Each structure stands twice: as C-alpha cells, then as structure tokens.
Amino acid sequence: MGRREDLLDQVTDHVFEHGLIGLTLRPVAAAIGTSDRMLIYHFGNRDELVAAVVTRAEDRAVAAVDALPGAAGVRAGVNALWAALQRDPLHRCTDIYVQAAATGLIGQERFATIVREANERWVRALGDYLVRCGASPEAVGRIVRLVDSSLYGFHLDLSTDRPDELAEGVDDLAAAAQAIANGWDLAALGHAKGATR
Known part of the structure; x- marks a missing residue:
C-alpha cells in the first residue's frame, strides 16, 4: 500500500470517529501524526481529501454488502x-455519505463525478445482494431504487424515531420490495385501491 492510500485509510478512520462536517487539514493531520503539507501533497486540497474519504467509505460499504x-x-x-x-x-x-450531502459538496463538480461513480458501485452491490436474496435480474433495478433511497431516509430517522417503529416501517418497505420481486405492479395496485374508495 502506498503512502497516499495509507494516509487515506487513516483519515477515513478519523472521520468515522469524529465526523466529516468541519473537517480541516491541520487538525486531521495532527490527529493522524502527519502534516497538513503532506495531505496537500497527496490530495491537493480539503475538498479532494473529502472526496477521497467519501469514496473510501463507499468502498468499505460495498465490501460489507x-x-x-x-x-x-x-x-x-x-x-x-x-x-x-x-x-x-x-x-x-x-453517516459519512449523509454528512457529505449536508456539506453541499455532492452536487459540485469534481466531487459530483466521484460520488456518482461511488454510488454506481453501491447500487451494483445492492443489486447483487438482492439477487442473492431471490430478486430477478429484471426486477432488481426497480427494487434497488426503492430500497436504497428509503433506507437512507430511515437512517436519518434513527436519531429521532423509536427503533421498533422504524423496524416496522422497514418491514413495510421490505414487503413492497418482495411484492415487486414477485412481479406485482404496485402502481396498479395503488390505482385499484384508490378506485374502490
């Protein structure tokens, strides 16, 4: 592993413990036992370092899935x-992804391209996982779109909502995902339900 990769792992571990928001080069460099000049040499600037950390966190998330x-x-x-x-x-x-979104950097280029590429890897990993769980390759894209965005929302609610209520909501989401996997057209079911009111 090269020096840049080693530094990136150390910074990512630091961010996992202390968060991404408010990250500045000098304090993070001191925390990991290097200099801010060394971080600038390897990453260019703070935004490039943040982009690299988000990508590394996404790599770890993909490996976990x-x-x-x-x-x-x-x-x-x-x-x-x-x-x-x-x-x-x-x-x-x-948490890192949510914090990166909160900084407003995700929509700005060059950061946007890096995050988009990381998200594509994440979506592929989720799709592969759901296929391992029985989803057909034809239905898995639709299921991933539903599940991915919804679980991020549930994740945000962890700080304010009761875990049992969230688990119930997640199971409703899971039932909807299973229905799509079974070939049910949820949109048609919703229209049919509305027509009976």
Missing part, C-alpha cells in the same frame, strides 16, 4: 440489510 449472505427472500434480505446498516462499518459509512 458484498460480504452479506443471501437471505431467504427479498423481504428477509431488506430487513437483514437494515440490521447491517445499523452496525459498523455500514452505519458509519452511511
């Missing part, structure tokens, strides 16, 4: 994914 065993069905798989998102490393990886 890749390591999840398939569950007995999509519903069980979504619930198992939610449980994994509440434990490290996925919990902290998700």
